[in-house]
Amino acid sequence: MEIPVPEKNQSALRPATLLKRIESVVLFIIAIVLAVLAVLLLFSSVQALYVAVVGGQIRTQAIEILDSVLLVMMTMEIVYTVTLSLESHKLVAEPFLIVGAIAAIRRMLVITAQSTQLENQPALFQNTLIELGLLAVTIIIIAASVYILRSSHKFLPPSEKEEN
Numbered sequence: 001m002e003i004p005v006p007e008k009n010q011s012a013l014r015p016a017t018l019l020k021r022i023e024s025v026v027l028f029i030i031a032i033v034l035a036v037l038a039v040l041l042l043f044s045s046v047q048a049l050y051v052a053v054v055g056g057q058i059r060t061q062a063i064e065i066l067d068s069v070l071l072v073m074m075t076m077e078i079v080y081t082v083t084l085s086l087e088s089h090k091l092v093a094e095p096f097l098i099v100g101a102i103a104a105i106r107r108m109l110v111i112t113a114q115s116t117q118l119e120n121q122p123a124l125f126q127n128t129l130i131e132l133g134l135l136a137v138t139i140i141i142i143a144a145s146v147y148i149l150r151s152s153h154k155f156l157p158p159s160e161k162e163e164n
Helices: 007-054 057-090 091-117 122-155 157-161
Strands: none
Touching: 007 057, 057 091, 091 122
């Protein structure tokens, strides 16, 4: 038996429904833009790889290529997060943490590659080592957070596990 909703509540539901639809449209457009960006970045990375291989510059261009490929991974992870938000209308933390871990790893790789040029400048080299240490700590904290999020689902009642 369905209980009739008073007229007052129906009018309150209409703006909320409209806002949910607008949110879905905006998130869909964001996902499309990010996916197109990822494809273009990937195409650019493949083109740069080809030019580097043909020109014999793979050693000098490898870091830039790796950097852009990791940027593609981050972008696609964000697309995945937006897709989850569209499907569930909930904000899920784990994909954001994974994007953060990829970003930190990406930065570590770039710093490591560039650090050979800083060996003759002790102050800059020391700052680089400090940044690498902080990035390592950040990655460990993110990994622990992901672990905690995943383990916390084990303790949910079955009805809540299905919703998550």
